[in-house]
Amino acid sequence: MDKGARNLKNLKFHVHTFGCQMNENDSERIAGILSTAGGKISNSPEESDIIIVNTCAVREKSEEKLYSYLGRLATSKKKKKKTIGVVGCVAQLYGSELLEKRPFIDFVLGPDNYNQISEIIHSNHEEKFTSTNWSRDYNEIPHEMTFRESNISAYVTIMEGCNNFCSYCIVPFTRGREKCRPMKKIIQEIQCLADKGYKEIQLLGQNVNSYKDPDTKKDFSNLLSEANRAEGIEWIRFITSHPKNFTKNIATTMKDTEKVCHQLHLPVQAGSSSVLKRMNRGYTREEYLEKITLLRSLMPDISLSTDIIAGFPGETEEEFLETLSILEEVRFNNIFSFRYSPRPLTVACQEKDTVPFEEKKRRLIEVQNLQKKIQLELNNSLIGQVMKVLCSGKSKKTPRLYSGRNEGYQVVNFKSKNNVIGRFVDVRITSCGPYSLHGEAVKQ
Numbered sequence: 001m002d003k004g005a006r007n008l009k010n011l012k013f014h015v016h017t018f019g020c021q022m023n024e025n026d027s028e029r030i031a032g033i034l035s036t037a038g039g040k041i042s043n044s045p046e047e048s049d050i051i052i053v054n055t056c057a058v059r060e061k062s063e064e065k066l067y068s069y070l071g072r073l074a075t076s077k078k079k080k081k082k083t084i085g086v087v088g089c090v091a092q093l094y095g096s097e098l099l100e101k102r103p104f105i106d107f108v109l110g111p112d113n114y115n116q117i118s119e120i121i122h123s124n125h126e127e128k129f130t131s132t133n134w135s136r137d138y139n140e141i142p143h144e145m146t147f148r149e150s151n152i153s154a155y156v157t158i159m160e161g162c163n164n165f166c167s168y169c170i171v172p173f174t175r176g177r178e179k180c181r182p183m184k185k186i187i188q189e190i191q192c193l194a195d196k197g198y199k200e201i202q203l204l205g206q207n208v209n210s211y212k213d214p215d216t217k218k219d220f221s222n223l224l225s226e227a228n229r230a231e232g233i234e235w236i237r238f239i240t241s242h243p244k245n246f247t248k249n250i251a252t253t254m255k256d257t258e259k260v261c262h263q264l265h266l267p268v269q270a271g272s273s274s275v276l277k278r279m280n281r282g283y284t285r286e287e288y289l290e291k292i293t294l295l296r297s298l299m300p301d302i303s304l305s306t307d308i309i310a311g312f313p314g315e316t317e318e319e320f321l322e323t324l325s326i327l328e329e330v331r332f333n334n335i336f337s338f339r340y341s342p343r344p345l346t347v348a349c350q351e352k353d354t355v356p357f358e359e360k361k362r363r364l365i366e367v368q369n370l371q372k373k374i375q376l377e378l379n380n381s382l383i384g385q386v387m388k389v390l391c392s393g394k395s396k397k398t399p400r401l402y403s404g405r406n407e408g409y410q411v412v413n414f415k416s417k418n419n420v421i422g423r424f425v426d427v428r429i430t431s432c433g434p435y436s437l438h439g440e441a442v443k444q
């Protein structure tokens with residue numbers, strides 16, 4: 001780090017994050033850069049001298065939330081002088097246009113430009129700045145700097161960007177092409193986390209299954225096997241997988257490596273092969289279902305989750321019913337479901353959108369109601385079982401209870417006589433709702 005960049009001494013900074021785990025990890029890295037440069041992290045945007053807003057452009061709604069947050073920041077800047085930086089996907093998409101339309105913003109940085117952050121803040125408070133350059137290689141920020149939210153479970157980014165160009169998705173335009181991080185660096189970071197006492201890691205990337213070490217060309221299965229050797233780490237997860245790149249070899253490695261959790265998020269998006277084709281997903285309904293059968297034959301206890309988009313342009317009622325039927329057929333443990341949102345630059349947004357807004361809404365509600373029923377049935381079948389839970393803290397809603405996740409990544413709230421934060425606990429499930437399990441610790 002250069003000399004100037006060490007001079008944020010006693011300045012308070014706040015990082016506000018919109019969007020996915022990738023953004024959360026980027027924010028942790030940004031907070032790391034700023035605190036290494038002398039800044040003091042703060043939970044309060046009002047009291048902070050520097051505010052970084054890390055943005056998400058995946059759906060219109062995330063952009064709307066950003067603009068209302070920025071409006072509040074503009075008001076608070078009138079009361080106290082501060083530096084406001086907008087970074088991430090929306091920053092990449094609109095660049096200097098953001099500075100022109102919202103003059104209270106001081107700088108705009110795209111996702112490949114975070115290592116410039118402390119220099120910009122230190123160098124000149126008055127001058128506006130935009131950087132949305134792409135880099136060809138993964139941008140390494142020393143991992144030791146990362147300011148992590150948790151000291152139990154850690155995100156480890158293994159790749160950035162995406163080459164898939166699903167027809168609805170803005171990510172390839174905001175995050176650029178795939179850039180894989182050298183495996184040596186990833187393993188060093190994991191070992192360092194293990195030495196600090198972390199129990200769980202989550203490998204992150206837009207399409208982790210297509211990971212290739214730029215130095216040795218080793219693939220994602222090799223990476224899982226290497227990560228599995230990190231002494232001290234007990235659970236390894238990864239997100240996001242892509243069905244077209246999810247191979248038998250990866251499934252077998254999941255089964256054969258004792259630390260890789262039997263849990264997989266495998267976004268299907270839609271149940272109809274014709275919609276999947278128009279989405280440019282690169283697999284059919286049947287191919288997706290074959291992968292699910294393979295996974296369940298290798299790991300009968302695997303917990304599966306998915307993403308669903310309701311009301312994609314041109315989706316007929318028959319095609320939509322195929323989405324409902326795939327939910328019934330697979331019986332996922334969890335889903336994330338969205339109403340289709342037209343995004344600039346994408347192929348789908350140039351097509352005629354024949355599904356009216358109200359119809360999209362209805363389809364989304366149908367998806368969610370069906371899934372709620374399935375989840376309640378699946379969760380009810382777990383009552384009486386004892387399962388291993390990694391306790392992350394107290395339950396936010398009911399602070400007398402502890403909270404954590406089981407191997408399947410389900411939320412478990414439970415009673416315990418002892419403080420078990422940061423530990424693995426055996427919990428007997430006594431009741432449930434569709435979105436969480438409840439129980440009591442049996443062995444400590």
Ligand code: SAM
Binds near residue numbers: 059206207339341
């Ligand atoms: N790379 C991952 C994948 O392929 O599934 C995740 C990408 S995206 C950040 C997360 C989810 O947002 C997608 O799986 C998709 O369901 C949803 N999504 C992306 N673009 C969307 C759009 N235009 N409208 C509605 N949902 C969208």
Ligand code: SF4
Binds near residue numbers: 162163170172206
């Ligand atoms: Fe978007 Fe598709 Fe890439 Fe996922 S795989 S980030 S949905 S383009």
